[in-house]
Amino acid sequence: MPTEAKWEYETRGGLAGKGYPWGDSVDSNKAYYDGCVEEPRAVGIYAAKGYGLYGMAGNVYEWWADWYDENYYSNLPVKNPPGSGPDSSRVLRGGSWNYPTNDLRVATGLNSSPTYKYSYYGFRCASGSH
Numbered sequence: 001m002p003t004e005a006k007w008e009y010e011t012r013g014g015l016a017g018k019g020y021p022w023g024d025s026v027d028s029n030k031a032y033y034d035g036c037v038e039e040p041r042a043v044g045i046y047a048a049k050g051y052g053l054y055g056m057a058g059n060v061y062e063w064w065a066d067w068y069d070e071n072y073y074s075n076l077p078v079k080n081p082p083g084s085g086p087d088s089s090r091v092l093r094g095g096s097w098n099y100p101t102n103d104l105r106v107a108t109g110l111n112s113s114p115t116y117k118y119s120y121y122g123f124r125c126a127s128g129s130h
Contacts, residue, residue, distance in 0.1 A: 002126040004066040004091045004109070011057070011094070011106050013050010019105050021049040021056045026104065031058030032097040033104055039119060040097055057104040060122030061092040068111035089113055096120035 002010070011021050022030050030046050043055040068089040069075055089111040095103035098120050102108060112121070 001063060001065045001123060004064045004072065004093065006126070007062070007064055007093055007124075008106060010051055010053055011049070013053070013056075015050060019107075021106060026101045031055075031095070031104055033058040033095050034100050035098050037097050040122065056094060057106075058095050059097055060094070060120055061096045061099070061103075061110065062094045063114070063121065063123045064091045064093060066091045092121060 012018065013021060015021070015023065018024050020026065020030075026033075028036065032041055040060050043059065046055065048054050049056055066072075068091050072091075090113075091109050092112055093109040095101075095105075095108070103110075
């Protein structure tokens with residue numbers, strides 16, 4: 001699984017400073033969120049964003065390799081941050097089909113125990129090659 005920093009970089013897709021992977025406004029034609037569907041959907045329904053990735057906001061919260069750190073941005077180096085240290089919870093990002101619009105924001109995340117299983121949690125595999 002990728003780190004939280006890698007996910008944020010890839011999700012922004014070159015749109016530095018924007019709130020969502022596609023810009024600054026919520027768009028119901030770009031993500032599943034806020035109960036608009038009753039369960040997770042297949043990835044690839046909506047167009048790819050920035051760097052060619054699909055489904056980076058909404059549908060399911062995605063687990064990341066990092067342990068949760070509430071001071072994530074202030075505790076890590078700016079270049080190639082390695083992720084936070086061990087704790088009892090891991091980072092999830094991206095929002096979900098049954099979470100509100102604010103959770104779709106690129107900089108928004110939550111934390112949960114890796115032992116919890118919900119239909120609104122998922123994961124994304126990443127390869128080292130491009």
